Amino acid sequence: MSVWKAKLTCTAYETKQFPAGNLPEIALAGRSNVGKSSLLNKLVGQKMAHVSASPGMTRSVNFFAVQAPRPFVLVDLPGYGYAARSRDERGGWAKLIESYIERREELALVVHLIDIRHGLKDTDRKLQEWLTDLGVPVLSVFTKADKIAKTKRRSTINGYLDDKIYSWGLPLAVSVDEPETIEALRGQIESYLEQALSENES
Template sequence: MTWKASLRCTAYKVQQFPAGNLPEVALAGRSNVGKSSLLNKLAGQKLAHVSSEPGMTRSVNFFDVQAPHPFTLVDLPGFGYASRSKDERRGWAALIDGYIKRRETLALVVHLVDIRHGLLEKDRELQEWLKALGVPMQVVFTKADKIAKTKRKSVVMKYVEMGLSSWSLPLACSVDEPETIETLKAQIDLYLTSALK
């Protein structure tokens, strides 16, 4: 499934958010979870700057995606640890808060979690907050290549048993394994097809 994405808007303030005219799928996760790398793989082109330094995404970026069901992919700043000042991190938190609470076109939050660590405290806080707001989420475990393919299912099921909220069974993804990226694309398409009727 080929997606063609183009940057629509970069917002550093809530007032800069564009008018929403398509369903929006937002990528959310801790700093350094691999969000930018995943975004680039989903789009099939380099849209986001990839860095080993946590906290590189400082804005909310809106990408219009041409897909079987057109939508807007929204890249949110990472949360949790970031080598930035407290004031800057507070600014990001306000930006994320403003987006999640006010965005009527938000259809789904794809919650990215490092498969090696599972849901940490900040991940659980995000899940509880989204649940309280009634925002649907899909958990995707990133960096799956760090765990042997034969062990992935049991690792994911262990995390599921520990408790998490996900529209469908969490997926394990790796930017180095194209088939896992295609599975995620298909999952997003399925959500947009079935849940938004």
């Protein structure tokens, strides 16, 4: 497994600020405070994205170019479902996330983060249905695994799995405090890139 080196290439507050893209993009999506930015920092081994204990921290779409066996761009999205935001945003997700997901041609995979303690909320179901309709592959990942005993994690996740949950690979449980879980996710993302890109090449 290789170490990923990353560089912030763009912070976009509006769609028109999205950079020209030429590499596949993997976006981290999920409810506010689920741990998207924290996970990104662990994946790249550097504190690059802003983290906060209160929801609604990330307000922009942040693009990080990653040097890996297959170079790609990791994208940190704002969270959705944060009650203190406007009514429009509450029902779903901000316009910025919507336009990124709907229009970004480089988008290769959405890593959908779900708090292991809470499972999928309505907004998470909507995201999965929407991505499936758009034909965007999803990888479901359960965060904050340290909040649940190791022996109970698999059964907890199995309890959330039903015919409506979608995931390209086995949904992993990750914790920022457990490097082996981050390593497992890195491996899963590399496998995805390897598979998706070799399909494109053939």
